[in-house]
Amino acid sequence: MAFLFAQFLTGLANASSLFLVASGLSLIFGVTRIVNFAHGSFYMLGAFIGVTLMEILPGHFGFWGSILLTGLAVGVIGAFVEIVVLRPIYRAPELFQLVATFGVILVIQDLALMIWGAEDRLGPRAPGLRGVWRIFGEPVPKYDIVLIAITPFILFALWYLITKTRVGVLVRAATQDREMVGALGVNQAWLFTGVFALGSALAGWGGALQLPKGGADLLMDFNIIGAVFVVVVIGGMGSLPGAFIAAVLISVLNVLGVTYIPQSTLVLMFVVMAIVLIIRPYGLLGREEVAGEHGQVGAPETPIRPYGPTGQAVIAALLLVLAALPLVVDQFVLILMIDMVVFALFAASLHFILGTGGLVSFGHAAFFGGGAYAAALLVFHTGTPMELAFLFAPLAAGLLALGIGWFCIRLTGVYFAMLTLAFSQLVWSLAYQWRAVTRGDDGLVNIWPSDWLSETIPYYYFTLILGIGGILFLRHVIHAPFGYALRAGRDSPRQAEAMGINVKRVQYAAFALAGVMAGLAGGIFVFSKGSVFPTELEIAASFDALIVVFLGGVKTLAGGVVGAGFMTMVEDWLTRLEYWRLLLGLVIIAVVIIAPEGIVGSIRTAWNKYRGTEEEIAK
């Protein structure tokens, strides 16, 4: 009993930092609808700034004063980021801002490396709080008790701010209905900046408060962001009490998991999230998202049309150039092209459900990696011929999509996104932990193509035919009645249902098709690299695809493909430089600000403006 109680206390202490960071994210999302992936970076900045200040300021006052100052400093940084990066793009399509926040992550990573160096910093101890108190005979670190005691005060302070002050009223109003705030005569821009600053400050405090239990290092931004999103989603996006309950729930379950199922550490929280979302689709205290409530921001998508004769000629010429490429360039260019086509197909498959279907998936890598793994497992364990194993990649990915989609498709918006993320994490952990079959992160190696494809040039043509073929097929589907039905369900689910379209079933089929195509890309990928590792199933892999789709332009047909090509080139170029993350981050932010409709979308807008036609039909 005493032991259980001590475990409970450990869980509560862990919940403290998690709650601070999560409450900030939840506030920001609730008011601005920005899914802020850079939130982990503010947490990391909090830790580094905290360590630095504590080295300067001595004693009790120095320690607690440093923590206070850290939050303020991170809040100011947050405000700066909001004003410079996010404010110009509030009118961009839904979730576009997350691409900008991704750029911010990269910039902050390199800046932190420049300022604080590569070595991990051990956090200073809180003065007078080293050691343990014994509670029912169990040792409990003093600082844990302090954390447990502080958290309710922070929750109370936030609650007071939100419910009892004018600012809080505005924040709540904005969470409920953004237009209303404008009607109240409030400067919405500054409200957003303020909330973003407060949210960042909370993350900064979270980073500083955990110092005596850990430290500051350059990986902590990514290491916390998963848990924070899980907490926010389980609690219900935008709900502070929800975030608190979820932080405690996750932390306590983690502690119990560590003791009774030590192998569970990778997946436990994602399993909890999946269960919660399946039972309560909007989190514990979340509010149902009304479809389209904050959806169609910015100009609506223009009607689509396949390319006319000129466009077709250009595409044909481009394909000819690609086909003739092996005659003129060296082997590495072909390798780069293979990578690019694979990525373009992967991105196009995500774009298909994201752009045409309006379903933002955060876990699309499950199907890319899933396809790659399916083929690789067959080759590795049964020695299946490459040709047969290759066919298995899209098949298995499609089946996986049917399985995952069955749970996810009933959700909408951010909750759909988070459930796909949870499932992709489950797939990842399966590949990571089930070593007897998948060899864990040692990966499956020696997955090479058959002899007739083993040289670069044949494999290049193989990739070209299947990859470009896949992309063209997806385009074909978009222009087919099925694609129209999918768009109908995205534009107005209500109208679609009233004209006999089973929107969910259409989306389900589209989700499966996207899975098949991602699996196809995964199949081409695995035989071109000769190996596959859980890296291909990571959240980061899903986000690579998501980012290129947004960068290319969600409301265009070529967005995914163009974005993938752009990103492959830029990355290949920039990673040769020392501070490539900084530069890549800046490039992403610049593209986002200059071309808020994405590369293709903005080119089209500029072209239309130049031509002076208003009703130009999209190519």
Place this chain on the structure above:
Amino acid sequence: MNLTRRMMLAAATALALVPAAGMAQETIKVGEINHYKRMAAFAEPYKMGIELALKEINADGGVLGKPLEFVFRDDQGDPAEAVKIAEELMTRDGAVMLTGTILSHVGLALSSFAAEKGYLYLAAEPLADSLVWASGNPNTFRLRASTWIQAAMLAEEAAKTDAVKYATIAPNYAYGQDAVAAFKENLKRLKPEVEFVAEQWPALFKIDAGAEVQAIERAKPDAIYNVTFGTDLAKLVREGGDRGLFDGRNVYGLLTGEPEYLDPLGDEAPEGWFVTGYPWYAFEDGTPEKAFVDAYMEETGETPKIGSLVGYLTAQSIAAAIEKAGATDTAALIEAFEGLEIEDTPIGPLAYRAVDNQSTMGAYVGTLALEDGKGVMVDWEYKTPDGYLPSDEEITAMRPAE
């Protein structure tokens, strides 16, 4: 080498913004791939070790009369990216062989790639046993002492004590799992009566240290085997120290004594742990070990890490192999690496075993103590892998048929 090819190389070199050192005189290039951003704390000392060796080698006239040059590339810690870069290094930049990586899975990807394409890959830092054993191939050599070897050294020490009940804690991925398996197997062989009462598997760099410490304490082990490192280690040491987990218990720490992990702990370094590591501060004057440390500190102004030593030995090995081969084609280089012997390295003679392409680099073992507010290894000893390896027959059986 025709003119176009050379022009392409030059263009590629300029493109890659590689220092123009090789422009005037043709150099022999080695492709080096690593996770410079993702694992900056480990990759940077490693790179400086290489650069120190290169400076010395080229001051002595280079290899085969030409300067030796490393082309450093960042793979973002992504195996697929590493494979792509490897292709570019070999086909476009004119590298004669590949080396690098810290993360085992990237090393395994490069190893498989090298075998398929007929390139040579020297895995510098990856520790995975499978690199030269279960997934071994003739094109891959490995420098650093593997997980198995280092775990076996700790197990040998553990077997000398009365401890019977063991708890293990290791990051939940291939390296951690291999390290625990190797320790268990070696210890059980030496002392069959031991039992493992708790096995803890925190997620890498996401340890919930308080909970892990409570879970281990609950199992009441006599001794603990630790594989965590980096921030996980720091948190474990802190929580475990506060809660008295290590009091009266023997603790064995894999890699815990390496400066990369020990230095950040400062005055909270856990005294009394028996660890593998790198006691650079304790070498005696006049030894090659000390000479390397001095040269490194003079060159970089920093204290050496284990990565510095590995980097230095990597460049030395490659230079020696090229000299021995007398050529730079892959077949000649592979032949040269098989059974390659280098007399004077900072750790004494170094060789590459013909049976599994693994080098004879060993490891330093010792006990942690606090000196001047810093953790150091005392009563340390350098051990070669001899006696800690499976038999040659067993190894040959593990390696895929060649």
Place this chain on the structure above:
Amino acid sequence: MTEILRVENLKKSYDGFLAVNGVSFSVEQGELKALIGPNGAGKSTCFNMLMGQLKPTEGDVWFDGEKITGKLPREVWRRGVGRTFQITGTYQSMTVIENVQMALMSHHGKLFSIQPRAWKLYREEAFEFLETVSMQDQADRPCSILAYGDLKRLELAIALTHRPRLLLMDEPTAGMAPSARVELMQLVADIVRDQGVSVLFTEHDMDVVFAHAHHIMVLNRGELIADGNATEVRNNPQVQEVYLGGGTLFKEAEDA
């Protein structure tokens, strides 16, 4: 005349508040019937229950002798019920005619088809529907730049594609200029006459209601207080009481 729609004792409560409280009525074949009532009377709630957008707490809906209570909108649609919305829900990313074509694709069971060139499918048929609502000139404009009244007409065209036997129209003329309202309702009346469709609509504009509806129902606080022809409803004391504030509307209607 045969009965096409019958509603029995329909109730909807939200947390104990009865938005619709025991409403019963029927719609005959070929009838143009209005459902009116002040704001918050429960008209839209009532409508949403008829076609399945909302599930009733109690009561039943019968369409052509078949119980359709609790069926999904698309299932109700399949049985021959079309619907337009108070706030239009057209497909913003499509052209006007594609909106109609989409409905036809659904009507012809082509939703999962991947045959090429959907924009050519049923184009002529769709054009005829656009002609019915006089939208043929705007066929190839993007839907997103249409005037509001045109969107309403487009929705009507969309609803007609399925050749419904009953059309539910929620405030078909809201937000339109007075002349356009008369035009649209005349159009609806013509459709009722020519095609034998039944129409049930809610409306704010009493001119429209009294000029065109065959029968009128009045809903107040979730309860039906009148159901009859224009004169009967106008003379109903309860209705007059409810519309005391809006009495001018009645006078205008009387004058008309």
